[in-house]
Amino acid sequence: MTAQIVLDEYLATCQEACAGEMRQLFPPDEPGPSGLFDLILDYPLRGGKALRPTLSIAACLGLGGRLEAVLPTAATLELYHNAFLIHDDIEDESLLRRGRPALHVDHGIPIAINVGDAMMALSLQPLLDNVERVGLGPALRILRAVAAMTRRTVEGQAVELDWVRRNTWQLDDADYLAMVERKTSWYSFITPLQVGAMAAGADAAHLAPLEPLGRHLGAAFQITDDLLNLRADPEDYGKEIGGDLWEGKRTVMLLHALRHAAPADRQRAWQILARRRPDPDAGAALGDLLDALATSGDLTPAGRSEILGHLRGHGRAEVKALDDVRWLHDLLHRTGSLDHARTVAARQAEAAAAALAALDWFPASRHRDVLAGLVDYVHERTR
Amino acid sequence: MTAQIVLDEYLATCQEACAGEMRQLFPPDEPGPSGLFDLILDYPLRGGKALRPTLSIAACLGLGGRLEAVLPTAATLELYHNAFLIHDDIEDESLLRRGRPALHVDHGIPIAINVGDAMMALSLQPLLDNVERVGLGPALRILRAVAAMTRRTVEGQAVELDWVRRNTWQLDDADYLAMVERKTSWYSFITPLQVGAMAAGADAAHLAPLEPLGRHLGAAFQITDDLLNLRADPEDYGKEIGGDLWEGKRTVMLLHALRHAAPADRQRAWQILARRRPDPDAGAALGDLLDALATSGDLTPAGRSEILGHLRGHGRAEVKALDDVRWLHDLLHRTGSLDHARTVAARQAEAAAAALAALDWFPASRHRDVLAGLVDYVHERTR
Numbered sequence: 001m002t003a004q005i006v007l008d009e010y011l012a013t014c015q016e017a018c019a020g021e022m023r024q025l026f027p028p029d030e031p032g033p034s035g036l037f038d039l040i041l042d043y044p045l046r047g048g049k050a051l052r053p054t055l056s057i058a059a060c061l062g063l064g065g066r067l068e069a070v071l072p073t074a075a076t077l078e079l080y081h082n083a084f085l086i087h088d089d090i091e092d093e094s095l096l097r098r099g100r101p102a103l104h105v106d107h108g109i110p111i112a113i114n115v116g117d118a119m120m121a122l123s124l125q126p127l128l129d130n131v132e133r134v135g136l137g138p139a140l141r142i143l144r145a146v147a148a149m150t151r152r153t154v155e156g157q158a159v160e161l162d163w164v165r166r167n168t169w170q171l172d173d174a175d176y177l178a179m180v181e182r183k184t185s186w187y188s189f190i191t192p193l194q195v196g197a198m199a200a201g202a203d204a205a206h207l208a209p210l211e212p213l214g215r216h217l218g219a220a221f222q223i224t225d226d227l228l229n230l231r232a233d234p235e236d237y238g239k240e241i242g243g244d245l246w247e248g249k250r251t252v253m254l255l256h257a258l259r260h261a262a263p264a265d266r267q268r269a270w271q272i273l274a275r276r277r278p279d280p281d282a283g284a285a286l287g288d289l290l291d292a293l294a295t296s297g298d299l300t301p302a303g304r305s306e307i308l309g310h311l312r313g314h315g316r317a318e319v320k321a322l323d324d325v326r327w328l329h330d331l332l333h334r335t336g337s338l339d340h341a342r343t344v345a346a347r348q349a350e351a352a353a354a355a356l357a358a359l360d361w362f363p364a365s366r367h368r369d370v371l372a373g374l375v376d377y378v379h380e381r382t383r
Numbered sequence: 384m385t386a387q388i389v390l391d392e393y394l395a396t397c398q399e400a401c402a403g404e405m406r407q408l409f410p411p412d413e414p415g416p417s418g419l420f421d422l423i424l425d426y427p428l429r430g431g432k433a434l435r436p437t438l439s440i441a442a443c444l445g446l447g448g449r450l451e452a453v454l455p456t457a458a459t460l461e462l463y464h465n466a467f468l469i470h471d472d473i474e475d476e477s478l479l480r481r482g483r484p485a486l487h488v489d490h491g492i493p494i495a496i497n498v499g500d501a502m503m504a505l506s507l508q509p510l511l512d513n514v515e516r517v518g519l520g521p522a523l524r525i526l527r528a529v530a531a532m533t534r535r536t537v538e539g540q541a542v543e544l545d546w547v548r549r550n551t552w553q554l555d556d557a558d559y560l561a562m563v564e565r566k567t568s569w570y571s572f573i574t575p576l577q578v579g580a581m582a583a584g585a586d587a588a589h590l591a592p593l594e595p596l597g598r599h600l601g602a603a604f605q606i607t608d609d610l611l612n613l614r615a616d617p618e619d620y621g622k623e624i625g626g627d628l629w630e631g632k633r634t635v636m637l638l639h640a641l642r643h644a645a646p647a648d649r650q651r652a653w654q655i656l657a658r659r660r661p662d663p664d665a666g667a668a669l670g671d672l673l674d675a676l677a678t679s680g681d682l683t684p685a686g687r688s689e690i691l692g693h694l695r696g697h698g699r700a701e702v703k704a705l706d707d708v709r710w711l712h713d714l715l716h717r718t719g720s721l722d723h724a725r726t727v728a729a730r731q732a733e734a735a736a737a738a739l740a741a742l743d744w745f746p747a748s749r750h751r752d753v754l755a756g757l758v759d760y761v762h763e764r765t766r
Binding site: 114120144151153161162 | 415416417418419422470473474475490491492493494496497500501504505507508511514519523526527529530531533534536537538539540541542544545547548565673679680681682683685686
């Protein structure tokens with residue numbers, strides 16, 4: 001078997017174990033009040049890569065721990081991850097998640113907010129049950145790690161939302177990396193690795209060196225994710241294509257392009273980025289209706305533009321057009337920003353590999369091989 | 384001093400102590416990333432009644448505990464309460480909170496969702512620090528109580544949101560009371576009382592009898608709150624007046640009115656309640672604009688109604704009018720539903736008083752007097 005197949009099988013096994021654990025936490029035959037359990041399991045069972053549970057499981061088993069000791073904690077982190085995704089999708093106005101409508105598109109924003117809250121609320125009990133499972137010391141260490149993790153995640157999210165709100169664009173790679181460390185690396189990489197080690201009974205001296213491994217893995221992962229968003233085919237990738245450009249997401253390549261564009265191009269890019277993405281609700285159909293009314297003589301051209309101007313004026317700036325987004329995409333290429341981002345991602349992956357190599361107390365095993373395989377995977381993946 | 388003044392002073396002292404504790408948790412001179420701490424403190428420092436911290440403090444001190452033992456936990460519950468309020472205000476499309484714009488009105492839905500998440504995330508650390516403060520046993524009991532509390536709250540919220548989504552109206556007092564117990568009583572009354580007792584070192588035998596006290600207090604409180612929403616003056620009360628009717632909130636009086644209305648009235652009420660509240664964004668101003676265009680000849684009457692129909696068709700049913708809400712208000716009076724609700728609230732307050740009287744192991748003290756005063760307060764208050 002090739003290394004890739006071994007890694008894929010390990011990921012699939014972890015995903016299955018984690019999905020089984022979640023089904024036990026939220027039994028489908030006891031759907032909870034008003035189908036809450038079904039809604040909680042919706043995103044997790046859409047078949048993500050189970051990267052976070054796999055990191056926890058590989059760290060735990062690789063350090064001599066048992067699967068049962070880590071599985072509920074791994075499932076809990078996956079629950080947090082999916083809760084963040086649900087709230088992110090509302091905050092970013094994303095319409096799709098893993099190739100299907102986002103939860104708030106299917107069930108409305110109120111229910112989607114509450115399902116995310118429920119997933120966070122229901123994460124505490126399995127972590128408290130760790131006292132019986134792994135002993136008091138490790139259980140408290142895991143709880144403290146999760147408390148610090150969620151704090152950092154919401155802080156990172158606050159930084160990013162504040163950039164959006166203030167229309168902040170003069171940011172460099174260091175700003176981006178600091179935000180991603182808080183928003184993504186802690187909950188997706190550092191904490192999963194550390195709680196896996198804690199469940200195996202690792203002491204503080206062995207926890208600290210897992211932090212740089214997770215930090216660099218997280219950065220390499222996120223930059224690669226952002227690159228995939230730009231180039232992927234709808235068939236290949238379950239998010240909206242170029243959704244990041246429509247949304248105006250701060251990425252290594254977009255920030256690089258703004259720093260390296262000619263002044264006139266930078267000006268034009270800022271103008272485009274200040275525009276909102278079109279509102280799917282009151283979007284194209286309304287324009288078509290107004291055009292039809294204008295053609296039939298029910299509406300004068302002046303009246304048409306007054307209505308459109310009025311609607312746009314309601315708290316929303318001008319709307320991005322497809323040509324705007326195409327022009328931005330072109331700018332990224334002209335400024336060599338994709339290559340720059342690939343270089344930054346590769347450097348982060350190298351730093352992660354070096355951090356893993358430095359863990360001389362982590363015994364050679366297939367679990368360690370999986371961690372090494374994941375270092376390559378996160379920045380070489382194509383989907 | 385009258386009993387009312389004593390109670391008011393006790394509430395004010397608890398509010399001050401709790402606000403001080405929160406300012407220590409989120410120091411204004413370290414505003415956190417992107418002003419997150421300021422946003423976290425926004426609702427808590429708008430000056431609520433501090434009912435929840437007062438219940439915790441009175442239970443703890445009344446059972447011989449120290450203020451320092453309970454204060455961080457009391458502040459944490461107040462934090463949860465305000466996080467729920469922020470998310471509730473988005474979910475219910477409320478515009479005002481304590482007489483000022485709701486957080487999502489001031490800062491947008493994305494930031495408001497994240498601030499609520501942050502408050503929940505940051506609640507875990509002070510509860511973990513309880514281990515050093517009150518000892519391991521009580522700290523773990525408090526954590527378990529909070530885990531159960533948050534689960535019940537999101538379950539209650541899920542039930543209510545599901546009623547809204549499915550346009551469910553055939554509900555009786557028992558349905559309402561079961562929802563309120565989950566959504567309100569646990570986090571606002573039962574758990575505050577119980578964690579106060581836990582911080583004083585109370586054992587399991589003393590925790591169980593606090594549950595009926597909190598349950599009935601919660602029901603009396605919520606029904607009174609719903610009654611105030613109907614009758615209060617803008618000057619007296621920091622919420623939108625009659626906001627519950629615009630929102631179509633299930634209350635004891637509205638459900639009673641639907642059960643006791645003449646068939647034709649019930650039919651009309653259902654039709655009104657199926658309508659949305661007006662969207663503040665695209666509301667009156669657009670109607671005025673279309674009228675002006677129609678008058679100037681830029682728009683035919685047929686075109687005008689097509690545009691309005693189109694906008695309303697975008698996922699939103701017809702919109703409630705002021706006359707609709709006035710008619711509903713009148714229906715509540717005609718069916719004697721306000722009197723019915725007052726009777727149910729009084730019965731719940733009596734049950735709470737009986738539950739308190741049964742606590743013969745809870746020593747007589749001014750703390751116990753405060754609990755007795757709160758039983759009267761929650762259903763006799765006028766604001």
